[in-house]
Amino acid sequence: xxxxxxxxxxxxxxxxxxxxxxxxxxxxxxxxxxxxxxxxxxxxxxxxxxxxxxxxxxxxxxxxxxxxxxxxxxxxxxxxxxxxxxxxxxxxxxxxxxxxxxxxxxxxxxxxxxxxxxxxxxxxxxxxxxxxxxxxxxxxxxxxxxxxxxxxxxxxxxxxxxxxxxxxxxxxxxxxxxxxxxxxxxxxxxxxxxxxxxxxxxxxxxxxxxxxxxxxxxxxxxxxxxxxxxxxxxxxxxxxxxxxxxxxxxxxxxxxxxxxxxxxxxxxxxxxxxxxxxxxxxxxxxxxxxxxxxxxxxxxxxxxxxxxxxxxxxxxxxxxxxxxxxxxxxxxxxxxxxxxxxxxxxxxxxxxxxxxxxxxxxxxxxxxxxxxxxxxxxxxxxxxxxxxxxxxxxxxxxxxxxxxxxxxxxxxxxxxxxxxxxxxxxxxxxxxxxxxxxxxxxxxxxxxxxxxxxxxxxxxxxxxxxxxxxxxxxxxxxxxxxxxxxxxxxxx
Amino acid sequence: xxxxxxxxxxxxxxxxxxxxxxxxxxxxxxxxxxxxxxxxxxxxxxxxxxxxxxxxxxxxxxxxxxxxxxxxxxxxxxxxxxxxxxxxxxxxxxxxxxxxxxxxxxxxxxxxxxxxxxxxxxxxxxxxxxxxxxxxxxxxxxxxxxxxxxxxxxxxxxxxxxxxxxxxxxxxxxxxxxxxxxxxxxxxxxxxxxxxxxxxxxxxxxxxxxxxxxxxxxxxxxxxxxxxxxxxxxxxxxxxxxxxxxxxxxxxxxxxxxxxxxxxxxxxxxxxxxxxxxxxxxxxxxxxxxxxxxxxxxxxxxxxxxxxxxxxxxxxxxxxxxxxxxxxxxxxxxxxxxxxxxxxxxxxxxxxxxxxxxxxxxxxxxxxxxxxxxxxxxxxxxxxxxxxxxxxxxxxxxxxxxxxxxxxxxxxxxxxxxxxxxxxxxxxxxxxxxxxxxxxxxxxxxxxxxxxxxxxxxxxxxxxxxxxxxxxxxxxxxxxxxxxxxxxxxxx
Numbered sequence: 002x003x004x005x006x007x008x009x010x011x012x013x014x015x016x017x018x019x020x021x022x023x024x025x026x027x028x029x030x031x032x033x034x035x036x037x038x039x040x041x042x043x044x045x046x047x048x049x050x051x052x053x054x055x056x057x058x059x060x061x062x063x064x065x066x067x068x069x070x071x072x073x074x075x076x077x078x079x080x081x082x083x084x085x086x087x088x089x090x091x092x093x094x095x096x097x098x099x100x101x102x103x104x105x106x107x108x109x110x111x112x113x114x115x116x117x118x119x120x121x122x123x124x125x126x127x128x129x130x131x132x133x134x135x136x137x138x139x140x141x142x143x144x145x146x147x148x149x150x151x152x153x154x155x156x157x158x159x160x161x162x163x164x165x166x167x168x169x170x171x172x173x174x175x176x177x178x179x180x181x182x183x184x185x186x187x188x189x190x191x192x193x194x195x196x197x198x199x200x201x202x203x204x205x206x207x208x209x210x211x212x213x214x215x216x217x218x219x220x221x222x223x224x225x226x227x228x229x230x231x232x233x234x235x236x237x238x239x240x241x242x243x244x245x246x247x248x249x250x251x252x253x254x255x256x257x258x259x260x261x262x263x264x265x266x267x268x269x270x271x272x273x274x275x276x277x278x279x280x281x282x283x284x285x286x287x288x289x290x291x292x293x294x295x296x297x298x299x300x301x302x303x304x305x306x307x308x309x310x311x312x313x314x315x316x317x318x319x320x321x322x323x324x325x326x327x328x329x330x331x332x333x334x335x336x337x338x339x340x341x342x343x344x345x346x347x348x349x350x351x352x353x354x355x356x357x358x359x360x361x362x363x364x365x366x367x368x369x370x371x372x373x374x375x376x377x378x379x380x381x382x383x384x385x386x387x388x389x390x391x392x393x394x395x396x397x398x399x400x401x402x403x404x405x406x407x408x409x410x411x412x413x414x415x416x417x418x419x420x421x422x423x424x425x426x427x428x429x430x431x432x433x434x435x436x437x438x439x440x441x442x443x444x445x446x447x448x449x450x451x452x453x454x455x456x457x458x459x460x461x462x463x464x465x466x467x468x469x470x471x472x473x474x475x476x477x478x479x480x481x482x483x484x485x486x487x488x489x490x491x492x493x
Numbered sequence: 494x495x496x497x498x499x500x501x502x503x504x505x506x507x508x509x510x511x512x513x514x515x516x517x518x519x520x521x522x523x524x525x526x527x528x529x530x531x532x533x534x535x536x537x538x539x540x541x542x543x544x545x546x547x548x549x550x551x552x553x554x555x556x557x558x559x560x561x562x563x564x565x566x567x568x569x570x571x572x573x574x575x576x577x578x579x580x581x582x583x584x585x586x587x588x589x590x591x592x593x594x595x596x597x598x599x600x601x602x603x604x605x606x607x608x609x610x611x612x613x614x615x616x617x618x619x620x621x622x623x624x625x626x627x628x629x630x631x632x633x634x635x636x637x638x639x640x641x642x643x644x645x646x647x648x649x650x651x652x653x654x655x656x657x658x659x660x661x662x663x664x665x666x667x668x669x670x671x672x673x674x675x676x677x678x679x680x681x682x683x684x685x686x687x688x689x690x691x692x693x694x695x696x697x698x699x700x701x702x703x704x705x706x707x708x709x710x711x712x713x714x715x716x717x718x719x720x721x722x723x724x725x726x727x728x729x730x731x732x733x734x735x736x737x738x739x740x741x742x743x744x745x746x747x748x749x750x751x752x753x754x755x756x757x758x759x760x761x762x763x764x765x766x767x768x769x770x771x772x773x774x775x776x777x778x779x780x781x782x783x784x785x786x787x788x789x790x791x792x793x794x795x796x797x798x799x800x801x802x803x804x805x806x807x808x809x810x811x812x813x814x815x816x817x818x819x820x821x822x823x824x825x826x827x828x829x830x831x832x833x834x835x836x837x838x839x840x841x842x843x844x845x846x847x848x849x850x851x852x853x854x855x856x857x858x859x860x861x862x863x864x865x866x867x868x869x870x871x872x873x874x875x876x877x878x879x880x881x882x883x884x885x886x887x888x889x890x891x892x893x894x895x896x897x898x899x900x901x902x903x904x905x906x907x908x909x910x911x912x913x914x915x916x917x918x919x920x921x922x923x924x925x926x927x928x929x930x931x932x933x934x935x936x937x938x939x940x941x942x943x944x945x946x947x948x949x950x951x952x953x954x955x956x957x958x959x960x961x962x963x964x965x966x967x968x969x970x971x972x973x974x975x976x977x978x979x980x981x982x983x984x985x
Contacts, residue, residue: 032562033622040560070529090593092590094603098650111612130526
């Protein structure tokens, strides 16, 4: 069992705090395969809740799920010129399809006779195999739009990995849509950006900035990449979801044409959009503290834990009798409750463990409470305790869960606001960027200036914000004209 | 769009009927990667419903979900001697982790410098990587049981593939549990067998025979394999789900020991169990007919389709006004309804298309119906039409859906019963097996006799049934003693 006191403090080493927390809170761990993680049941339960809400939102916006192959023929990756540069390099390559007994009798070896004619790549993303498939699905404008999503595992052979944030294999969803017009595809890309930002803010309680990526940071093969950017407690940005307007690039690469309403042949317009288990990293790093996880009630696998304090079986019995109807009522209200009456752990250990696991509300109840008709309630976000009466306790808990959800969102938003500054000179920028946070600055729009800033300060343009101040100005580096301030930060 | 008249009749060529139906009903298709399928949205919607119900059943029996790596180090497969023989041979082998631009400037090639030190195998099943992980999770009896399930893709390099029935990549769930005692593990294996048989019979409306596999047919590494066997309409058996009691084999292979309550060190007891997208094949082949799919209402993505018959916008308007409140009421009852008012297809085309897609109930409504306050209802299982009044139509539909669910189960059960015979001599067996169906026969319990029967008749022992007649007898081949009749059939 994890010992709370072992958790590094955020102020000491934020990065180490994160790494330890993911493991100690039983969310995930490294596996025997380099860069690949095991998502443990408690972590997976949070991911399942994310999946369920996202999937409902996708369906509410007209999307359906499908499944495309894990493996992609090597030649597919070369079809779209920019795409191959962006994705085809560091990836897992399947070259053989058989093992055989080792001649020395020890174990198995690759059978050299089972070499594939063409190597297969484990999908790093599925645009190529999906557009190769869509070619057969699309003939006329009547076949459009196609609004498919896929829940899948993907693999990118990352050199430096961190649990949830950057792993060789990760889980995600990838939407791939096909449209008859440019406008429809552009609207779809923005629609899904809004779905992602709604999800982040309402379910994860993570405030995000919506914006457009600069050309340097665009998805390989996209005409426009939209992004939601969140700020972690250390002031670094985490790209949390992207939605791409792909134009006709993949349709051209895979020759996907259709007869439009005017009876003319045209290439199909495309989008793709995805969020991944990286969201787990965003969730953890936005809210958690030195005592462990802080989870938003909407995504917490256990929303309320009830811990009885008792000396003997008889006392436990009395507590159970009092608590059982309350548990039933809470469950009816759709609240997930755990009554932890395990007798092999002390209450103090349980308190620390559920704090570490981020359970939003904890009830502790002893015999004195029974006499007084009260119960001790602790909220995880502020660690505040209060003693409340049992009368109307269910509604009290429901309200408290809502309050916690709202409070952690506001807390994260306040931090972001306090760490977001407008900066007008490059000198000031170099000083401010060391303090962390988001810097809103004028930029001349060139990749060269962006590259120079990145090299000199390790800060990148996170996005050109869609909302907020659109006043033009002058680039802080070159003094050339700037259409609006853009968002700079160091990032994960 | 698929043309109904093109569908081969079952009596002409059952196998071809199946292959065509899967494609024409938009369930799945072959991909550009040999042996790997694309599961299309309509097929995936059925699989999602299966997943949801199964997942609920797993959770109701105390299981949690987790996720383990896609790739398995080659050496892991050799740890369990039988397992490597059964699984390590025909599989996808990852040998490199990078591509580079081809020297001739055309496309990409495998970078020979990016060869992995140890090859990685795409999981054909996950016992090895999971038990290697469990080693770190299990120390004391307090850490047990572990009741994990994983929803995942797996890959087995099959030579001959058929959509859903046998594909190189398929989707499945695999449960992997760890227990402190032999008895607990054995009980778990049987518990999950019962979950599978309940799911097959109640949700899929597919009757199954529960039983034990003979040693020849056992899972590689198991002490006992339990199975559910279904009969397809052509009389062949389809193994639809298996649950394995693994004893301590994997615990020994990966050195997973724990301190038991008596403070002694002991190896952990294990089970594993799985069902896959193969269930889609069982579903299709059990119920469907020469007009297309027949789906059980519980798993049908669309349970009721409503088709308006109209000549002009005004008529459609009137029909919509009548139908809208009914649709709302049905949705409130949890029934999925589609009102197909698309004006680019004729009603006759729609009728055939929804028949092909297996929608359980079809309502057709025209202007005369409005005058008469009636609607034409067709049930897909029997193709019977009746004209019913709108009064109480919602409850009528609910009852009809229940009736269809029950009827297709009973129909499949009757067929199986009529095609299940007791056979007492090997001469008779050779004649009867040509007629298809299930044959209950005495067998001496030896692999040699089983092997001989398989070679001479292509029939295998599907299982030693758990329920039914347990009278001993004499082996139909050797005359040696037999403990009970066992189930023979040819199979998919």
